[in-house]
Amino acid sequence: MSQREVAELTELSETAPFVFRHIGPQPTEIASMAQSVGCSSLQELIERTVPANIAFKGRLDMPDAVDERTVLTNLRAMMSENKVFRTYLGQGYNNCVTPPVIQRNILENPGWYTAYTPYQAEIAQGRLEALINFQTMIVDLTGMEISNASLLDEGTAAAEAMTLCLRVNESGDRKKFFVSSLTHDHVLELIESRAEPLGIEVVVGDHRQADLDESFFGALLQYPATDGTVFDYKDFCAYAHQRGVLVVVSADLLSLLLLKPPGEWGADVVVGNTQRFGVPLGFGGPHAAYMSTKDQFKRELPGRLIGVSKESGGEPAYRLSLQTREQHIRRDRATSNICTAQVLLAVIASMYAVYHGPRGLRRIAQRVHQGAVDLASALKLNGCEIISAAFFDTITLRAPAALSLIKERAEKQQINLRYFPDGRIGVALDETTTERDLQDIFAAITGKTAAVARSAATAVPEGLRRTSAVLSHPVFSAYQSETELLRYLRRLESKDLSLTTSMIALGSCTMKLNAAVEMYPVTWPEVGQLHPLVPLDQARGYTKFFRDLESMLAEITALPGVSLQPNAGSQGEYTGLLVIRAYHQSRGDLARNICLIPTSAHGTNPASAVMVGMKVVTVACDKEGNVDLTDLRAKAEEHSKQLAAVMITYPSTHGVFEEAVKEICSVIHQHGGQVYMDGANMNAQVGLCRPGEIGADVVHINLHKTFCIPHGGGGPGMGPICVGAHLTEFLPSHGHLEAAGQKRGKRVRAVSSAPWGSASILPISWVYMKLMGPEGLALATKVAILNANYVAKLLEPHYPILYRGENGFNAHECILDMSAFKRTAGIEEVDIAKRLMDYGFHAPTVSFPVVGTLMIEPTESESRAELDRFCQAMIAIRGEIREIEEGKADKLNNLLKHAPHTALKVMSDQWELPYSRERAAYPLPYLKEHKFWPSVGRIDNAFGGSKPFCTCVPVS
Numbered sequence: 001m002s003q004r005e006v007a008e009l010t011e012l013s014e015t016a017p018f019v020f021r022h023i024g025p026q027p028t029e030i031a032s033m034a035q036s037v038g039c040s041s042l043q044e045l046i047e048r049t050v051p052a053n054i055a056f057k058g059r060l061d062m063p064d065a066v067d068e069r070t071v072l073t074n075l076r077a078m079m080s081e082n083k084v085f086r087t088y089l090g091q092g093y094n095n096c097v098t099p100p101v102i103q104r105n106i107l108e109n110p111g112w113y114t115a116y117t118p119y120q121a122e123i124a125q126g127r128l129e130a131l132i133n134f135q136t137m138i139v140d141l142t143g144m145e146i147s148n149a150s151l152l153d154e155g156t157a158a159a160e161a162m163t164l165c166l167r168v169n170e171s172g173d174r175k176k177f178f179v180s181s182l183t184h185d186h187v188l189e190l191i192e193s194r195a196e197p198l199g200i201e202v203v204v205g206d207h208r209q210a211d212l213d214e215s216f217f218g219a220l221l222q223y224p225a226t227d228g229t230v231f232d233y234k235d236f237c238a239y240a241h242q243r244g245v246l247v248v249v250s251a252d253l254l255s256l257l258l259l260k261p262p263g264e265w266g267a268d269v270v271v272g273n274t275q276r277f278g279v280p281l282g283f284g285g286p287h288a289a290y291m292s293t294k295d296q297f298k299r300e301l302p303g304r305l306i307g308v309s310k311e312s313g314g315e316p317a318y319r320l321s322l323q324t325r326e327q328h329i330r331r332d333r334a335t336s337n338i339c340t341a342q343v344l345l346a347v348i349a350s351m352y353a354v355y356h357g358p359r360g361l362r363r364i365a366q367r368v369h370q371g372a373v374d375l376a377s378a379l380k381l382n383g384c385e386i387i388s389a390a391f392f393d394t395i396t397l398r399a400p401a402a403l404s405l406i407k408e409r410a411e412k413q414q415i416n417l418r419y420f421p422d423g424r425i426g427v428a429l430d431e432t433t434t435e436r437d438l439q440d441i442f443a444a445i446t447g448k449t450a451a452v453a454r455s456a457a458t459a460v461p462e463g464l465r466r467t468s469a470v471l472s473h474p475v476f477s478a479y480q481s482e483t484e485l486l487r488y489l490r491r492l493e494s495k496d497l498s499l500t501t502s503m504i505a506l507g508s509c510t511m512k513l514n515a516a517v518e519m520y521p522v523t524w525p526e527v528g529q530l531h532p533l534v535p536l537d538q539a540r541g542y543t544k545f546f547r548d549l550e551s552m553l554a555e556i557t558a559l560p561g562v563s564l565q566p567n568a569g570s571q572g573e574y575t576g577l578l579v580i581r582a583y584h585q586s587r588g589d590l591a592r593n594i595c596l597i598p599t600s601a602h603g604t605n606p607a608s609a610v611m612v613g614m615k616v617v618t619v620a621c622d623k624e625g626n627v628d629l630t631d632l633r634a635k636a637e638e639h640s641k642q643l644a645a646v647m648i649t650y651p652s653t654h655g656v657f658e659e660a661v662k663e664i665c666s667v668i669h670q671h672g673g674q675v676y677m678d679g680a681n682m683n684a685q686v687g688l689c690r691p692g693e694i695g696a697d698v699v700h701i702n703l704h705k706t707f708c709i710p711h712g713g714g715g716p717g718m719g720p721i722c723v724g725a726h727l728t729e730f731l732p733s734h735g736h737l738e739a740a741g742q743k744r745g746k747r748v749r750a751v752s753s754a755p756w757g758s759a760s761i762l763p764i765s766w767v768y769m770k771l772m773g774p775e776g777l778a779l780a781t782k783v784a785i786l787n788a789n790y791v792a793k794l795l796e797p798h799y800p801i802l803y804r805g806e807n808g809f810n811a812h813e814c815i816l817d818m819s820a821f822k823r824t825a826g827i828e829e830v831d832i833a834k835r836l837m838d839y840g841f842h843a844p845t846v847s848f849p850v851v852g853t854l855m856i857e858p859t860e861s862e863s864r865a866e867l868d869r870f871c872q873a874m875i876a877i878r879g880e881i882r883e884i885e886e887g888k889a890d891k892l893n894n895l896l897k898h899a900p901h902t903a904l905k906v907m908s909d910q911w912e913l914p915y916s917r918e919r920a921a922y923p924l925p926y927l928k929e930h931k932f933w934p935s936v937g938r939i940d941n942a943f944g945g946s947k948p949f950c951t952c953v954p955v956s
Contacts (some may be wrong), residue, residue, distance in 0.1 A: 001075060002273035005041050006031050012775055016065035018149065019776035022513050022768075024863035025784050029750070031788065035447040035791045035865060037809070043787065046688065046782050049809040050470040051659045054689045061555050065773025068517045074770070075763060079526040081541035086437060087416040087531040090428025091396050092154045092225060092252070092753070093284075093778050094276040095529065097431055101482045102278055102351050103523065105489045106344070110710075110759035114499035114514055116506060116842060118130040122311070122934045123837050126492030127316030127343065129304045130478055131636045132474055134274075134288070134350035136951040140470045141256040142270040143263025144292035147306040147948050150274070150346035150715070151338065152567050155753035156646035157271040158220060158250050160302045160336055162191055164636045165218030165246040166716035167198065167300050174217035175200055178245070180207045180224035186753040187250055189735050193749035197581065197613035207236050213759030214242045220248040224255060224264060227387060227426060228372075228394030234462055237266025255392040256359075260464050269293045276430065278352035279345050283542055284532035284754025285567055286716035288346035298322065298950075301538055302336030304343075304714065308949040312898075314906070316953050320938050330425075336607065338570050351840075358471040360718035367868070369430045370395045375438050378452045379445060387424065391459045394428040396420070399445050410444040415535065416534055417444070454569050458474045473952040495935040496713075497842050503862045503870055507655065507813040508853030509782075509846040510746025514710040522760055532754035536740050543692035546756060548630030549766050553722055557682075557699055557775075558692030560730030564720045565750065566735055566933055567757030569680065572700025572719025573647075574610035575732060578647050578748045579698060579723055580674045581612050583732040588744055589672070595666070596635055598627045600654050600849060602678045609845065614644055619844070625654030625803035627664055636671045643673040649678055650694070651684050654803040655857075673789045674698065674727075679719075682706045683859075684785060687778025693956050697724045707765035718758055718765075761949050783860035784812045787867060791858050794871040798878040802853060812857055816844075819852030825884035826891035829854055832877055837900035838921065839873035840932045869926055895919065897929065900934040 009027035013020040020026060025033060030042055039045040047055075066074070083116055087095065090524040098107065107110045116126030131149040135265055136149035151157040162177050177195060179188055181204050188204065190389065195202045198215050209220055219240055224230045237247050244741040248269045249262040254276055262270045275287035293301065295770070299322060307321025327590040329754040353361060369392055376386045376395045399406060403423055410417050418426030427441060438452040458465075471477075479485040497504075504511035530539060550562040566572040584592040595609040598619040606616045620628040636643060646668045651657045658664070665675045677696035682705040685691070703709045704717035711717075723731065731746035732756040756762070772780060780870055792801050802815040821827040829852055833843030880896060882891040893914055901920040911917060 002041055005043065005465055007780070012779065014879065016773055016776050018068060018771040019065065019779060022515060022772065022776070023780055023860050024866065025783060025787070031784065033790045035407070037793045040842040043305040045809065046647055046742050046788060048807040049785055049811065051661070051803060052689050054694050056687065056689050056693065057773040060687055060777065062769070062774045064553055065776050066435065066770055067088050068771065071767050071770045072517065072520065075521055076524070077801065079521070079524065079541040081544065082413070082526045082530055082830050083538040084525055084529050085534065085538060086250065087534060088419045088427045088429060089531050089533050090426065091186065092273045092275070093281055093531050093533070093617060094188060094344045094428065094430040095281060095432045096276045096278055098278045098280060098348070099352065099355055099486055102348055102355065105486060106348055106351060108519070109493070110514065111496070111498050111500050111708040112347065113495040113712050114451045114511070115496050115512055116342055116504050116509065118320060118578045118844070120833060120835065120837070120843050121317065121939050122936050123497040123842060125318055125935045126458040126495035127347065128306055129492055130350050131343065131948070132308070132318055132348040133354060133951055134346045135306060135349055137353045137471065137953055138290045138292045141261060141474070142251065142292045143261030143468065144267070145295040145829055146301070146360050147290060147292035148341070149306050150288035150341040150552055151291055151303050152342060152571065152654045153285060153287060153289050154250060154271065154273040156571070157291050158187045159194035159250065160188045161248040161271050161291060162194065162200070162220070163198070163247065163267040164217055164302065165590065166267040168297055169218070169244070169559055170518055171214070171244065176203055177201070178203050178205065178210055178212060178216055178219035178223050179500055180225070180430055180736070182227060183206055183220060183222040184226045185272045185735050186750065187222070187719060189750045190753060193751060194611070197578070197611070199613070200408060202229065207231070207233070210236070212240055212245050214243065215243045215888060216243070218246045220250060222938060223249050223251045223259070224392050224394065228428070229388035229390060229394040230259060230390040231645055232265070232267040232461070232697050234817065241266065252392065254361070254365050254368065256466065257362045257470065258369060258460055259392060259467070260466050260624065264468065269297070274346065274349035274829060277349035278928050279348050280528035280760065281531050282760030283539065284756060285528040285758030286345050288342035288349050303338045304341040309940050309943050309954055311939050315936065317936040317939045319941060324723045326943055333836045335941040338568070339340065340568065340715040340717065341690050342716055343714035344716060347713070351485070353471060353488065354476055354479050354488070357476050358405065360480065361471070368429050368431055369436065369458070369460070370431065370454070371433050371438055373457050374454055375429070375441060376425065376459070377457065380440055380451070380703055380881065381447060382446045384445065389459060389954055390461050391462070392882060393430065394426060396424050396426045398424055401445070401447060405447055409447065411443055413440050415440060415444055416531065475952055481806055492859060495548070497932055502842070503858060504839050504842045504872065505844045505856045505858050506842070507815070507857040510705045510857055510859050511711060512708060512859040513861035514708055514764070515768070518764045519706055519720040519768065521763045527763060528609060528760050532759070533736050542756070542759060545763070545766065550610065552769050552946050553701065553720060556686055556690065557701070557722040558690035558724035559696070559699060560725050561723040561731055562720060562900070563719070563731040564750050565732045565755065565757045566700065566719040566721060567752045568715070568717045569700060569702040569704070569719040570604050571751055572721050572844065573604055573678065575720045575748070575751045576613040576647065576676050576698040576700050577608055577614065577725050578725070578751070579721070579730045580676060581614070581672065582746060582748050583727055584644055584729070591642050591795065592672070594639040594642040595644055596632065596646040598648060600625060600627065600649065600652045601655055602649045602680045603736045605678060609647065619856065623693035625652060625656055626658045626660065629660055632664060632668055636667050638901070640671040643668070643671045645674045646674050647676045647678060649680055650691070651681050655813035655855070656805050656814060657811050658668065659806050662695055669695070674759050680705065681812060684781060688781050691722070692724060697727060698722070701764070703765045709761050714762055716758055719829055749766060764848045772939070787858040787860060787862060788812050788814055788856070789865055791856055795874055798875050813851060814856050816856065817852065818854060821881055822852070825881050827881050827884065827896055831896040834875050835899035836873060836936055837879070837894045837921065837934045839876070840927060840930070841870055841873055872924055890914065900938065902935065902937055903933045905937060
């Protein structure tokens, strides 16, 4: 590397100091690493890796980098324009109290938020136990038999429940789904949005007068209803079941402490949001939705399901269960395109229940309910008509005063009430509501200042009161003191390998630095305490923020239209295809429903295509991992009149910048299709090439990957889309925005419950981009490519590298071929993954996208020292395999087959293995400085899959 390039990097470290806090290798190390991969400079490596015909020659049109103090000052000034009113809008979103012990030790703790999806269960037992607690909590509260480990939001959970009902209904010709007219607006909108591409007819009506004939397969009820009314749905369920119709219930979780759970009166599926269990409103998210159902439907559940199996010592251990349902395996036959869950938020919600326990939760529910009863009583005595006598926390009323006067009084007191189009007023209380708040609400509605009297009355009918036990497992009664909960949280955290321990080199799901300064604003009140449905003039700071973030994403992608609504990468895929579908329909091309998907595309792509009503046609790849152009041309020609889109991942999932990517785009455009680029690997493009200039019409961006939102143990995430100018008018709308004056026009309907998805985590990406500036962002991409090639170069003498670009270099990741070891030593890639735990590392991606491989993506945030340490571990493991190949170690009784080795195993008086304890636990010197111990031995996946058990293990 030239002295000039080193000097330029050194100068950048002076003018933008955060850049080299985020990037691991320092300027002189970058120079040395570039030389070690066979290039004279970092720039030469990039020129030999990124095809010249797509290289971005300019500088991103973005402001220069600023320092950490300045970026927080600027963001706070912007967000201070938000108005945090006392809000009683409800509709599945309620203010709550995040216990400080949970906020400090989970939400703000990188030991929890930087962990990865628990694919390697032996080093994820803490998270898995917390998720088992979550599933148990949901099962208990809803009265159902099984629950998943969370979904994205209440609306999409309801839509997923609808498609579950469609899949399990025995009569395939049923295409109607009934929805109660008293369902939350955003839930109804998401159901209608999901239903239309699948040919499902949504019928909205009064459940008391519903006529469900043989054309219906399912129905959805809101419990309590959106106006607060608590209905007895038992007769409706019996009626529906007599006609072969399954019943979905969207239920408020806190209400189920007092109300009879849906499982006791006939529900088949129950969905909802756990947000009010200690998770900030966040202007819409992230929050953990839930879905519970009958055990007979467990193989149709979307999303993650945590189960109990056993480990090598015979003790219970947790793992992801029934993974054959997942989209990476079943592709276009998957139960859902959901790639992860909202793990971090599900953990918070579960720990909220653990901390309060059944008595504490019931006390909170009773206090909220009593406030609603007392307020309703006071309002009724002062001339208001209370619409329903049966309610939990929400009352709907008609007041004698003019609505305009009530709005004026409420606004003066900074109170948000819900105003129905027909003049009714809704008030939804929560655990933060005080007696003073009740007095102020009363004064806003009546104009009087009398105190709201307390009473012992209830508005829950006797026949709908909960009598069954709830949260009876000891875990919900053992940690009510903060000391005990703190120790429990720390104990679980210590069982999980996160970025606080070592690099997590998983390809396609980059685990890069989530800097503390980026995370800091998430819990600011002006960021985290806004209800997503407040009047837009109370969210002016967010509005400015969204515009600025959108402009940066548009510049980076060279695609001018941006939607921030999709609240996961999977939702971004789905949304992008909906936009393409709407574009074709607007032109009268109703027959265009074929989606070409190369075998190298990201695993969720086929499931996303099916969800929008498209038919998947697979395109082959050649031996170098590139899209087979001959096959692409043939299939584009064959389906020319029906071609809707191609879905490509760029760089490819094989870790290669395909030279022919522009030609791929051109072929599709020639046949009238649109190009969808999966942005899972956008971190290898930022500042070096731009999707819009390559030929993409749509790209989604995993902000939880490229732009530093943490993986959170499997979620949260955000997947905004950027589109070409011709597609901008089709970007998602939302009922709340339409009500505020946004014309829908040709826009597709909402894809997330909240207008801007999980808005409160978007500042993480904004802060990152402002701190890095255009030069820093481009350098991060270059170093990501450098680190991948550096690892490949070090490991090449020991493991075959499966794919490389035209000039012999990888993009952001490399794939090691392990397949020969099964023949030579009886060793499979999973054995290597488990042995890496003994070396203190999480395994790379196992057997994806190619069976028998490990895919390594080191990210730009990892230092040279950490990369060297990882490579030392991989080389040492290769030596252990060689011992088996040479007959020095037994094929079945060896270091890899018995991995991982727990402390309990190593310290046991019984040690009958043919190698030393030291080789098992301390195979390299660096481990004596710091050792991460897997908490369980190897887990028996077959046992857990054959006998799914998905709630807390009984004490017995």
